[in-house]
Amino acid sequence: MKNIGLFIAGAAAGIVGGMGLGGGSLLIPILTGIFGIGQKSAQWINLIAFFPMSIFALAVHFRKHRVRLSYTAYIMIPACIFTAFGALSVKILSGKVLKRLFGLFLIASSAYNLKGALKSGKSVKDGNFIKD
Template sequence: MLFVTIGFFAGIIGGMGMGGGTILIPALILFASIDPKIAQSINLLSSIPMTIIALFIHIKNKKVVLSLVLPIASFGILGAICGSFLATYLSSQILKKAFGVFLLIIGLIEVKKGICCPKKNTCPK
């Protein structure tokens, strides 16, 4: 039941375009005691079907700027290759701490945006 719940919430977050890994990886590490490298692998593999479904829905709703996809995807593939090789050389403890710091920074940025700019139209560009 734990994995069903984790997968469900990761799917919701992933479907909204925020990256299901932000839920899936910490949940697998904290609640299921899975090694961070294994959790990252599970996240990558499970994201494929979730991403395909979400992509079709977003394209259908005309929420995708296709001219941006090619450069972002191309450099994303390059980054994924580099990150995968880098992860093989880093310990699980370092990856766990780095991901925690990353989530903390993203969380603080989102809180700041919510406090400083509660309405999109008032945010400086």
């Protein structure tokens, strides 16, 4: 029964991740809260699952011309460099601290998205980005 639950969790994370909404934001709380997996293990499971999910999602978004490599380079270079710091922090910080930090991230992200959703009718005016 646990394997079926994990399969469903993976499917849900794949859908959310494929939309570019952060499948890990869904997968990690499911793994820790429902399945009782430790925070550090849940984060590693998420990283392993993220790799193939991102390849499939990126292929779809490339085909639909939704990827702007000129913007991506500005994000990707520092992200790759600072990923090492994030990975080292997992080694240093306890699972309890990581869980709290992740919870704070989810709260801040949710508040930001809710604020944006409440500003209905307003869209991005910058012609460099794809408008919804």
